[in-house]
Amino acid sequence: MEFIFCEQNWKDKNGKIIVTHTEVMEKNGYAHCRISHYPNENVQILSNVYVDEKYRHIGICTRMLSAIQSVLTRPYTIVYVDEWAPEYVRNMYQKQGYIILNN
Helix, strand or coil, rough: CEEEEEEEEEEECCCCCEEEEEEEECCCCCCCEEEEEECCEEEEEEEEEEECCCCCCCCCCHHHHHHHHHHHCCCCEEEEEECCCCCHHHHHHHHHCCEEEEC
């Protein structure tokens, strides 16, 4: 399975990078996520994780989370999980060692 990475550096009016977002998408568009790095933080934030409903429960998200390891440069990764999310979602993130926060 192949994933496409697109890095975006967002800058303030003085040209200083305030956040780097890395957008990751499965090459056929079945899944995507975003990793955000803020310059003065020791965490990165994983967000916008989505897998097309037709392709869920076949391991695409797990493979995507493995693929993003190369861009996880900070010691900790935070992911927000809604309280109503299924338990398997929490388990998937816990297996990866992410810090789970509830929305």
